[in-house]
Amino acid sequence: MRHYFHPDIDRVALPAVLFALSDATRLGFVVALADGEERTAGELGGDIAKSTVTHHLKILREAGLLRVRSEGTRCFNSLRLEDLESRFPGLLDHLLGHLEQEVSSAASG
Incomplete structure (x- = not known):
């Protein structure tokens, strides 16, 4: 069984999080995982x-x-x-929420 590196939440830096979220593919993965369920690659x-x-x-993991x-x-x-909410409340x-608004706006016209 493979073990993966997960940084301690207190060492997670906002610039690294924002960089990870700056790519459309990675952002799509985050949206897909936002329901709290686990998914395979x-x-x-x-x-x-x-x-x-x-x-x-x-x-995203690093x-x-x-x-x-x-x-x-x-x-x-x-x-x-939960970790991200404790580190960056509301992010x-x-x-x-902003992405949902964009999708709704695009769908309506």
């Missing part, structure tokens, strides 16, 4: 190349946004929602 990546998905997940749990040969990704809620 395959579930998140869709038709994106596996190596590209792995790269983006690594950036920035402190994701927790990865291994079970046999599978790896399950989840957002560190993800604000970001996700």
